Structures are given as C-alpha cells and as structure tokens.
Amino acid sequence: MANKENEPTCSDCVRAVRCGDKRGLPVNSAEASRMAEYSDLSEVMFQLSKDHESMMRVLFGRSLRLKVAQTLWRRNTSEFVNYLIRIxxxxxxxxxxxxxxxxxxxxxxxxxxxxxxxxxxxxxxxxxxxxxxxxxxxxxxxxxxxxxxxxxxxxxxxxxxxxxxxxxxxxxxxxxxxxxxxxxxxxxxxxxxxxxxxxxxxxxxxxxx
Missing domain, CATH: 1.25.40 (Serine Threonine Protein Phosphatase 5, Tetratricopeptide repeat)
Known part of the structure; x- marks a missing residue:
C-alpha cells in the first residue's frame, strides 16, 4: 500500500505549477494545464468577490444618501439643497x-x-x-x-x-x-x-x- 503521507496534494500541485516547481511531482502536461486554469479561475473569483463587496458598499451608501435626501425634500427645501451641496x-x-x-x-x-x-x-x-x-x-x-x-x-x-x-x-x-x-x-x-x-x-x- 502506498504511503499516504508521501502523496502530493492538489494544493501542492497547484503551487508547483504556478511556481515552476519540477522537483519530481507526478504532474503531466495536461494535469499542469488544468491546475493552472484552476489557479487562474480561483484568482478571478477572488477578485470578483472583492469587486462585488466594493460595489455593494457603494450601492448601500448611495441608497442611504437618497433616503436622507428624500426625507429632507419632503421636510425642508433649503435643508435638502444644503445637503446636496454638502455631500x-x-x-x-x-x-x-x-x-x-x-x-x-x-x-x-x-x-x-x-x-x-x-x-x-x-x-x-x-x-x-x-x-x-x-x-x-x-x-x-x-x-x-x-x-x-x-x-x-x-x-x-x-x-x-x-x-x-x-x-x-x-x-x-x-x-x-x-x-x-x-x-x-x-x-x-x-x-x-x-x-x-x-x-x-x-x-x-x-x-x-
């Protein structure tokens, strides 16, 4: 039975592919290509999630300012205008x-x-x-x-x-x-x-x- 402790993990392979590590890992060219794609996709998804969080913060702030403006518009026009100028x-x-x-x-x-x-x-x-x-x-x-x-x-x-x-x-x-x-x-x-x-x-x- 093979020694499980000596088997390379997927993350090891990905690191090896990304870093150009050729120290005997059993990775053929097709596997290396797939792992590189997996790594690139992970980076893309990570960046998209960051952009999504940033966009959600922007939209939340925009919605909050619109609600404040709407309240002031209904209550006092001068305060409403001053608010638009201030923000x-x-x-x-x-x-x-x-x-x-x-x-x-x-x-x-x-x-x-x-x-x-x-x-x-x-x-x-x-x-x-x-x-x-x-x-x-x-x-x-x-x-x-x-x-x-x-x-x-x-x-x-x-x-x-x-x-x-x-x-x-x-x-x-x-x-x-x-x-x-x-x-x-x-x-x-x-x-x-x-x-x-x-x-x-x-x-x-x-x-x-």
Whole structure:
C-alpha cells in the first residue's frame, strides 16, 4: 500500500505549477494545464468577490444618501439643497434633478430661485460630465429654471436695483447662466435631442440683457 503521507496534494500541485516547481511531482502536461486554469479561475473569483463587496458598499451608501435626501425634500427645501451641496454626490443629484425639474413646472414650486442659484455650480459639473444622459438631465433642469423665471431674468438690470433678495437672486442667476453658457456652448454640437435642447437654451440665453 502506498504511503499516504508521501502523496502530493492538489494544493501542492497547484503551487508547483504556478511556481515552476519540477522537483519530481507526478504532474503531466495536461494535469499542469488544468491546475493552472484552476489557479487562474480561483484568482478571478477572488477578485470578483472583492469587486462585488466594493460595489455593494457603494450601492448601500448611495441608497442611504437618497433616503436622507428624500426625507429632507419632503421636510425642508433649503435643508435638502444644503445637503446636496454638502455631500457632493453627482449620482444623487442626477437622480433628483428630474424631480426638481418637475417641481419647477408646477404652479407653486417648492424650489425657490435662491435654491436654484445655490444648485447651479453642482449642475454645471453635471453638464461637464462625459455621460450624455446626465448632461440631458442637467439641461432639462436649466431649461426649467429659465422658463420659470424668464420674465424676471429678461428684465433690464436697471429695474432690479431696489435691493430685494429676490432681485439679487435674479441678478446672480442671470450671471451664472451667462458664465455657464460661455463654457458649455459645445453642447449645441452634440447630435440628437441633447444638442437640440442645448440649442434651445442658447437661444434663450442670447436674449438676456
């Protein structure tokens, strides 16, 4: 009967194959190939499991931030905007921009012009992103802001000098829109509906005094 203590184990063989160990282990070329594949597969599965854990942590954090944002949106708009600015999470902002766009299209929106002024730098970063879907979401929000306050934005600046906070917000928003479009005119060249939307916004902004 063979001595079991002297028999090579599978792990010994795998180590031998990976390390180029040829010290008498009874491994032919076919077995060596299979063991090498087994070793590579193990490494791949290990890496996938690590990536899966990382992705789960990311998604859990994203879900938590979305829930906090939803609670604040229902409770206090200013707190909601401050939260979006504080977390600097483009994904959460992109998820909520359609909600904010729809709100601006209602008769009595919760989002004030002052809140939109605060959000503009965050939206500007979205418009500079490489994902066309994100850009389109940002453009639709900008369009809603312009359409909502177009009468005020198109007023002559001399009529906005009485010092009211709303008038100051109009001036700031107007300037931010102008600055935005100096950098983002390239969006008009994007083919399809995104480029058409950018062109429509540009037509509005070209009329600002």
């Amino acid at each position: 600097q999470d483009a994904g959460v902002l992109v998820d909520y921009l359609p909600v904010l766009t729809k709100d601006l299209q209602t008769e009595a929106p919760c989002l004030s012009l002052g809140c939109c002024v605060e959000l503009m730098p965050q939206v500007k970063a979205i418009l500079a992103a490489k994902y066309e879907e994100h850009i389109a979401v940002g453009l639709r929000w900008v369009q809603s802001v312009i359409e909502r306050w177009w009468p005020e934005l198109s007023e002559d600046e001399e009529k906005l000098r009485d010092g009211r906070s709303e008038d100051r917000n109009v001036e700031v928003m107007k300037q931010r829109l102008k600055d935005l479009w100096k950098e983002e005119t390239r969006l008009c060249l994007v083919p399809g509906s995104t480029g058409e939307l950018a062109t429509a916004i540009g037509a509005y902004l070209s009329q600002l005094p």
